[in-house]
Amino acid sequence: MDEVLEAAELVADSELEGVVVWLFRVIGILLALAGVGLWLFTQSGLLWLPAILIAVGVLLAVIPGVLLELLELFG
Structure with missing residues (x-):
């Protein structure tokens, strides 16, 4: 789990934050x-x-943006 948080922090610190979030959103959709x-x-x-594809797609469309916003607030 620490590796995932470190990767998310790396993306949040870089200039590619918006690109990564939109990539996950497109894949989710x-x-x-x-x-x-x-x-x-x-x-x-x-x-x-x-049902699994729909659930994973919705999660991929929503969670990356929320995760990066939380990392910016608390990081």
Whole structure:
């Protein structure tokens, strides 16, 4: 866990903070759209894979920005 926090602090200190946050947001949106597409275009009901893709996509879209803001406030 310390390595993750050190990497996040390194990104927060560098000039690439906005780029990294938007990269994670784009990846998260793509994962969420892939999950919705799998869920809508399959024959069966709610599948585990689309639900996991949607959840991970939403987390990737939200958490990096919040994490970097918290690191700036408390770091």
